[in-house]
Amino acid sequence: MKLGIIIICHNNENEIDKDFYFKYSNKIKELEICLVNNESNDNTNEILKVINEQCERVSVVNVKKKKSDISAVKAGARYMFNQFNIEHLGYVTCLNSTDMKVLIEAIKQNVLVLINLNIALINQSEIKPTKFQRLFSITDYLSRINGVN
Numbered sequence: 001m002k003l004g005i006i007i008i009c010h011n012n013e014n015e016i017d018k019d020f021y022f023k024y025s026n027k028i029k030e031l032e033i034c035l036v037n038n039e040s041n042d043n044t045n046e047i048l049k050v051i052n053e054q055c056e057r058v059s060v061v062n063v064k065k066k067k068s069d070i071s072a073v074k075a076g077a078r079y080m081f082n083q084f085n086i087e088h089l090g091y092v093t094c095l096n097s098t099d100m101k102v103l104i105e106a107i108k109q110n111v112l113v114l115i116n117l118n119i120a121l122i123n124q125s126e127i128k129p130t131k132f133q134r135l136f137s138i139t140d141y142l143s144r145i146n147g148v149n
Contacts, residue, residue, distance in 0.1 A: 002030050003111050004084065005138060006076035006091040007100075008069055009048065010038040016047050017100070018054075024104055025055040030111045032084050033058045036076040039066040059083065069093055073135065081131055088118045089131070090138040106142050114141050 009016065025033060035058060037045040045062055052060040061079045063072055073091045080086055092103065107114065118136060122129060 001088070001112075001115055002032055002084070002086050003107070003115055004032045004034065004080045004086040004089040005107065006034045006036060006073055006080065006089065008036050008038055008072045008076070008091065008093045009040065009044050010066070011040045011042050011044060013040070013042040013044045013047055015100075016044065016051075018047060018051055020101055020104075021051045021058060022054050024108070025051075025058050028057075028104075028108050028111065030115075031057060031107065032080065032086060034061060034076045034080050035059070036061045036063060036072050038063050038069070038072040074132065077132060077135055087131075087134075088115045089134065090114065090118075090136045090141065092138045103138070103142075107138065110142065110145055113145055114138070117141055117144065 035048045035051065037048050037060065045060075048060045051058055059079065061076050063075050067075070076091070077089055080089055118134065118141070121136075122134060
């Protein structure tokens, strides 16, 4: 069972640590990452392309006209649902490189817990949610897992 993560980036060229993605992205077999460039004016898209070329589990979607974060998430979700057999898809906005490292480490340690939490919440729903309605905030789920309100 795989977990997909959509990471929204906008003018984050100074916060993106390419070496971090090179080192960690292929180590977590249950994880597919989609980096969404939300019309950056800097070199963010070029950096994301380099990461994409070096990391087999990282995809890049380039949104050419600035959208809201939720619209950018939906663009990444459409791509992920069309390219991969992923039932569990979360999202996060781009963080600085230190926070991203902490986040990816937390995901790595809790990937199955995140999936199981998503399954439990889907099963609690009275109406079967669509794939887009199943999208969840990675940071919200990690907070639930760690008991932070």
